Amino acid sequence: MHSSLDWIYTVDIDAGTLTISSMSEWRGLLAPSPSLPLDLAEIYETYSIDGWTVRKPRYMFGEDIRESNEAQAKQFETFEMDLGIPSPMNELQGRFFTDLVFVWRFWIDDPSTWRVLCAAFLRLAAWDFEVSFDSRCSEVELPIDATSIPLWSYPDTDIYWFHGYLVVLQENLQSDAMINKAISKAKSYIGTLDTRPRHGKTRLICISLRQVVFVELSQEAALASKSLVLLSSSSATQCSPGFRALARVLTSNCWKPHAYREKWPVNMPPEIIEMIFSKMEPGDAVAFSQAFSVAEQCYYASEFQFKNIDVQSFESSIPCCGKRTRLETHGICCSECYSWQHLECLGLENDSSSSKGRYVCLDCQEREMVLDPGGINRFSCRKVREGCQVRANGLLKSLQLRLSKPAHLRPELRSYARLDSVAPSLIDYTILFNHAFSGLAYGLEPLEDTSC
């Protein structure tokens, strides 16, 4: 039984201690690795059993978080981000994010997998993946369970470049001191480079398991956004503010690094660029979009790779009514969760003051977003995963996450049902990161058209 358990919590009431150990192999046998007992009195709520109480966990980044959390003057100014209206692409990204968190939920409590998951979040946010439509779709390894291993490649360092941004991985970004630390890590990294960005400004995406912070770094000063929640216990059912911001930063012009790429001497009409894209392999298209800004704009203007799909419902990005006419201007973005809502739906239409000031939606006034160990599974495993309404080749369909192989490839179904009475659950699309299965597979299911 222990082989499938990651952590063992031993409570010794007589001694008043808690010991957290992981299973490790010793002379061919699995045994709990030795670790320091913690004082039970110190642990008063489940979410404090992470980071600082586990003093030297084997997989963590090896820094003592408690020590660096000491009060420290912050070395940056803060700025508010204006993310604008979410696009249909952002809606799909939000769905893919919650689905990815759901399928890999068993991995999130294990800090050793943070780098690989982080690479996946960044790729989804940048629409940097390949969609496979072919017959190989049914050969994917489903279902994803506690024994599955993510196989996509990822940078094995704490600092790397991604789509023109410098990504800084750090175990915690909750306090100013931790943001300071991420900034100084980035500074010393940039200092070692021969070629600095010509304009002298670098845009950083600092990521931890729980938060994301956006930082603009120049010679003189550092500007940082507030720390946004990237993963919480509800992230498998509701897109997090951190991911919403990440997706919009990477797919729109709201916070692009200043002209870091080539400009083409010829004026290329968008139609020609679209034609070039349509002839390309998906992986090449991402690279091409990164080569120059006109191509990038063209790439992010459509849900490229899902060419025949037109998103119809926006429950994730526009939660008020889930509708988008593509002409809206009268809306407001919650400054906590970055969901976008119509002023009409909120009954604020004539209230011009609220549209300029800071707005916090009702949901955010009520909830607190925390990530408990095992919380994602407890929160989401019994909920039905709703599909996304799309129009595919003119027909209204539901884009549905697939958690297992299609029915005809599951002989076990024969033992308890007639196969023709089981939904076929075919897989139409799989999402790949560098040719490796991301865990996300989707099928289109018919929906009744009620629009006409």
Ligand SMILES: [Zn+2]
């Ligand atoms: Zn609305």
Ligand SMILES: [Zn+2]
């Ligand atoms: Zn909100």
